[in-house]
Structures are given as structure tokens and as C-alpha cells.
Amino acid sequence: MATSPVIYFNEARFELLKLSRNRSFLFSMIGFPVIFYLLFGVVYKNTVFQGQTIARYLLAGYSCFGAMGSSLFGIGAWLAAERGYGWLEMKRASPMPAAAYLLAKLCVSITFAVGITLLLMILGTALAGVHITTFEALRLLSVIVCGVLPFASLGLIIGLLMPSNAAPGVINLIYLPMSFCGGLWMPVESLPHWLQVIAHGLPSFWFARLALRSLGYGHSSPVLAWALLAGYTIVFLSAAAFIFRRQEAQA
Amino acid sequence: MAASVILEPCHKATDDTTDNAAASVIASLCSVTKKFGPQIALDRLSLELRQGEVVALLGPNGAGKTTAVRLLLGLSEATSGEVSIFGGNPRDRASRLRLGAMLQVGRMPETLRVREHLQLFSSYYVHPRPLDELLAVAGLEGLQERLFGTLSGGQKQRVLFALALCGDPDLICLDEPTLGMDVEARRAMWEQVSRLAARGKTILLTTHYLEEADALASRIIVIQKGKVIAEGTPKELKAADSSRTIRCTTSLQPSFVSALPGVTSVQQDGNTMLVRTPAPETVLRTMLERDPALSGLEVRAAALDDAFLALTNQTTAVTR
16 A cells, blocks of 8 residues: 655654744754854954855854754654654554654754754854855755765664663764864864864764865865765664664564 | 463454454464563463454563564564464554554653644544544543643543544554543543444553453453463453452451361451452351351452452462
């Protein structure tokens, strides 16, 4: 019996409704990148880095930061909670296709990531004198949409493995150092050499590279960065599938 | 004593809703063993659900009730043996479309309205029940616009009940459905369960309330340590426990009474004495002879609780 596309649409619609009514989630998802951008991007807007203002650099950085947060928390923390409290069992006993549940969470993460990026573009343009062309804006947005995938996959692993009360803490332990080392808050070049070496192994670094490139920082080929992000996605998804199958066998 | 353990050959559940409906088996566990590592949760357990029945799964904690329900719902896979629903695998979408489940959920999304939760679940099914009907059946009228997080414990249980009924399913599994409900809400739910059965729906429920099993079930299956130890109507199970309880006020010493032939147990409660025995006539004759002042005499048949305790204690004793 074929499943109706209506199920997928409804699942995503109600997932978005559920999260948009959750104030503490909204505040941490949207509030943090926006406040940090206002503090570090807008206040120090005249600092110049690589021939352009820091507000422009941080527009890319905090867009990545927002996208990582919404996918790691939106998928990881919520999956851990809904699994831990038995709500997922209710859904799995119903005829809902499992893919609808996961795709809904992915779509909502992307929606939040795009929303945060648009908000930062408006703030940067209005308050920090950042000039971006429509083409640059679209390039940045497409990097954000695709770049969410490895972090969404990582969120899946966390959501499957972590108990609901530990998941947010574990996510922060991964999210914040990865943002710092990946050059999302300040240029990687200003970090100590050994941290720069570590940075090259992080998906956040390559994500930020692509976002920065879309705003005119660096001119190297994007192929390596895209290939690495795709690789991370495949590795994380395979690990999540392995964990899921092992849990199923023990259920 | 021993309520008869009914050992039947396993029938594969058939999707036979047309003729001979009353007898058709719609779901079955056939010689199912489930192991969690070295621990055996279900031990070659077989059970069958026939159309229109309300079956109560009873057993002490850790007996394997929830494991049996989870296997039937396809949430977990049997180590060996066969699970069949409507002649198919419980994981098939076709099976799940005819299945409704109310599980024990610690928390569920609190920022959706009751109506929205029901709308979403209804959209999973091909022929969902109309929203108004769901609200009426689950006693949720007037609450449809409330956010789930603002409901009381009993109201939340009723939303879960409504979610189980969204697809107008033929088989409904209710895991401890009236937990946390007040007496009135519990009775209202019992009535709805009876109505569902009258419409030809099959209901499997697990419960700790023996009163609930007695009031609702057409058949009770008692499980202990992963095995079916008794099965029958509430009446049959009560009858299987042939002992009676004598209640009276007497000056006789408990030690004397408990030494009388045929007495299983004596309990002194204030000046009231409770004596359990399968031979109340003989015991009473002696007691009345020795204490002519004996008063407040009452002899009653076993309640379902007694039958249940007798069954589970007995097998504990046997397995030791």
C-alpha cells in the first residue's frame, strides 16, 4: 500500500509548529547566533580582515554556527528526548513511515538554518554596512542548505545513542569546540598552529570554508570541501544505520 | 486446584473477517521465545486473539506482559517462534493500518494542540475516524484547542487513547490504559472499551488493576516468568481457586485455627479473623464447637485477586 505524500508534508508541518511554539528552543537556536553576531560582528564592524570587514566574515561564520546548532539540536536533542520518553514507540507502532519522521526533522532544521542566515543578512546589511549581491546571498544560502547534512547525520547518531537528559550537554561539548576550531567565530588563521591542524579535520572548518568562499574569501577550488562534507555525511549516516540496526536486534 | 492451562495447537492468524467472525484468530504469538542477552523474557509463549474479544494480560511486574505486546506490535523481534497479525507481519504497513496502540509514554510533544496531535495521527491512516467522533469517544470535547502540555495526567492518557483509535483499527493494544485516571474517568474508558468490543473490535490490554480485568475482559491470560500459567474467563479463573475465606469474630487462638486440617492461612485483623481454606464446612464445624460465642460469620468465594495471587504464588512455589 503506497504511502501518501500528505503524511510527509503533515509530519514536517507539525514538527515546525511544535518547535516554533517552544520558546526556550527558539531562543537558543535563533538567539545565540543573532546575539553573537550583534556583539562581535556589528560592534567591531570596522575591523578589516583579508581586505574586507569582519562583519562580512562573521556573517558567513554565524550562518554556519546557526545551521549547525539547528541541525544538531533539532535532530539530536529531540530524537533523544522522543526516543527516551517512549513517544517514538507510539509513532513507530503507527503506520507512519520512519522516513517521514526523519525527513520532517531534517526539513525543519534546514528551515531554521535558512531563517537564521536571512536574519543575519538583514542585520549585517542594516547595522554593519555589509554589502552582498543577490548572487552572493543565494550562494551562501545554498551552501547552508547542503552543509546542514553532515551535522544532521551527526545529530542522528547522538539522538540514537544518548539518554534524553544527557543529549543537550553532549551536543554542546561537540558543537562549541567544533565552532571555535572551525573558524566560525574568528578566522582560523588567528588560532595557534596546532589548533589549525585539528581544524582541517573538522566538518565545521570545511563548511565555513564554503560559506566564506560564497562571500568572496579565498579562491581555491570548492571540490575538496564538498567532497569532504559528503564523506562525513556518508560516514555518519552509515554509523547511525549500524547503531540503529544493533539497537533493533536488541529491542 | 489449578486453573487449566489451555494448550492449543498454534493457528496462524488469518485475515478472515467475513464468515465465522466470532472464532477467527486475528493475531497470535506462536511458541515465541524472547531473550535479552542471557535473560529469557518470554519462554515458548503462545497466545491467540480472536475477533471481538477483550483479552487482559495479567501478571506480576517483569512477567513479560509488555514484551508480549511489543512483539505483537512489531516493535521488537522474537528470538524464535512466530508472530502473526491479520495473517501478516506486524511491521507491514498493511498490518499497522489495522492496528492501534496506546503505550506508556513518559512525555510527548507539549506544544501541539490536542486537535493537532489527532490530525497528524489521523493522516497516517487511509480511513481515519472523524475528529468529532474521536473527541467524543475519548472524552476530550472542549479540550481540542488546548496545548498538550497544559492537560492533566488523566486527560493526557485520554489523548493517547484517542491516538490509538485514530485509524478506526480492528485490533487495539492498550498498555496500562487507565494508569493515573480517577475512578470516573476509568469507568468512562471501560465503557468505551466495551463499546469497541461490541463493534467487533479486538482489544488486548495489560493492567495491574484486577478489577479492570474482571470488569472488561472476556478472557484473561495470566503470565508469569514469560509463560502462560492460566487462561480463561474471569469466572473460570475465580472458580479454579476453590478456596473460600471465612471471616468471623472469635476468641480462638490463631495458632489453634491454623493447625486445623484443611486450613491454608489465618490472618488476625483486630478482633476479626480471616481463615482461608478449601473446606470451609469442616473447619467451621470445629470452630463453632470450640467457640459457641463465635459471631459476625461470613464465608465468601475467592475474588479475582485471590485467584491471581493463588496462581502466581503456586507457580513460584513449584519453580523453587
